[in-house]
Amino acid sequence: MRSLRVYEEAWPLHTPFVIARGSRSEAKVVVVEIEEDGVKGIGECTPYPRYGESIVSVMAQVTTACDALEAGASREMLQLLLPAGAARNAIDCALWDLAARRAQKSLSALLGVTLPASVTTAQTVVIGTPDQMANSAKTLWQTGARLLKVKLDDHLISERMFAIRAAVPEATLIVDANESWRSDGLAARCQLLADLNVAMLEQPLPAGEDEALAHFIHPLPICADESCHTRDSLPGLAGRYDMVNIKLDKTGGLTEALALAAEASAQGYGLMLGCMLCTSRAIAAALPLTPQARFADLDGPTWLAVDAKPSLRFSSGTLHL
Numbered sequence: 001m002r003s004l005r006v007y008e009e010a011w012p013l014h015t016p017f018v019i020a021r022g023s024r025s026e027a028k029v030v031v032v033e034i035e036e037d038g039v040k041g042i043g044e045c046t047p048y049p050r051y052g053e054s055i056v057s058v059m060a061q062v063t064t065a066c067d068a069l070e071a072g073a074s075r076e077m078l079q080l081l082l083p084a085g086a087a088r089n090a091i092d093c094a095l096w097d098l099a100a101r102r103a104q105k106s107l108s109a110l111l112g113v114t115l116p117a118s119v120t121t122a123q124t125v126v127i128g129t130p131d132q133m134a135n136s137a138k139t140l141w142q143t144g145a146r147l148l149k150v151k152l153d154d155h156l157i158s159e160r161m162f163a164i165r166a167a168v169p170e171a172t173l174i175v176d177a178n179e180s181w182r183s184d185g186l187a188a189r190c191q192l193l194a195d196l197n198v199a200m201l202e203q204p205l206p207a208g209e210d211e212a213l214a215h216f217i218h219p220l221p222i223c224a225d226e227s228c229h230t231r232d233s234l235p236g237l238a239g240r241y242d243m244v245n246i247k248l249d250k251t252g253g254l255t256e257a258l259a260l261a262a263e264a265s266a267q268g269y270g271l272m273l274g275c276m277l278c279t280s281r282a283i284a285a286a287l288p289l290t291p292q293a294r295f296a297d298l299d300g301p302t303w304l305a306v307d308a309k310p311s312l313r314f315s316s317g318t319l320h321l
Contacts (some may be wrong), residue, residue: 002070005033006062006090008055009279018126020180021050024156027277029057029305034098036070037268039231041098042284043285045086045249045306046276047092050226053086085231088234092253108289109304111258113288122149122174122297125164130156134163141168145317148173149297153180158192165196176202179226180254183212194219200295202245202272203227213240223272230256231263243270243294248286261292262271275300279308289319 007101011027032043048055063083066075075095082088100107108115123132123145125136137148148171150164164173174191181204191249191312193201203225205212210227223243237244251257261271273293275283278300290296301307302314313320 002036004066004069012171012305013303020149020178032094036096039101041094043093044281045088046278048087058087086249088252089248092255106290111288114321119290120294121299121319122147123317124149124297124307127151130159130163134167137164138167143316150175152177173198177204179206187216190285191219208243231260240318243272245272247274269272280312
């Protein structure tokens with residue numbers, strides 16, 4: 001017999017997280033626990049307003065699937081019960097965690113995936129003045145981070161990027177514009193980033209308005225984030241993107257994330273593995289995908305003043321496994 005519990009949590013951040021869409025001071029998550037025969041699996045999601053999600057709407061979605069899940073619905077049935085998104089993610093990950101615990105294995109071992117001893121993760125440089133961003137990048141570099149993810153909006157792009165590159169000339173930089181740019185001047189901005197040896201640009205244009213990406217040769221790889229949720233997104237990316245950012249909150253869980261990774265790789269896309277602001281529980285669910293990712297951006301828990309227990313071990317720019 002199964003039982004399901006769903007509840008919300010708020011985790012304060014130690015520093016405001018500022019991107020093109022605004023600033024956040026806490027991570028609000030929804031947690032799902034599924035217990036069966038005395039064994040409990042747990043999953044976590046971060047509702048994202050950009051996709052029309054809230055704590056209330058996600059908890060309501062979970063509740064609609066409760067009866068079926070308590071009656072024994074499988075992960076495969078879950079894909080039909082709920083659409084891709086945060087609610088399905090929390091349930092799917094709880095079911096995976098339950099299966100791993102019942103088998104007395106780690107999730108990666110259950111899937112036959114061998115994890116490395118450590119994973120290089122991007123550390124985020126949030127939006128600020130050019131000097132603030134350069135100082136933040138330099139501090140991260142000095143504490144050991146080698147892969148830095150620079151958040152940008154539509155202002156002071158060259159000033160910020162020149163300052164950051166001067167501060168960390170040897171760092172690997174990736175840039176995330178969070179849909180804040182427009183097609184005017186896009187090719188020139190991409191060339192600027194390429195000239196500064198930026199390794200990748202993530203989602204410069206709004207999802208659904210990214211046709212301009214097909215009209216010039218990309219001088220650096222461009223990665224789809226908001227434009228790629230599940231395998232159904234892939235046909236619309238052809239000729240526009242070179243990589244896809246896989247996040248379990250977008251795919252609706254590890255089940256679809258694994259399928260998206262396989263299909264995207266087969267079609268020639270590079271893979272990035274990302275996350276929302278979250279606790280270690282959400283990152284643990286995504287770990288089986290890390291060996292496939294060209295870039296891992298899993299620093300969500302490092303923004304928390306206090307992490308959930310048991311917590312993963314991070315040092316600056318590294319997730320230790």
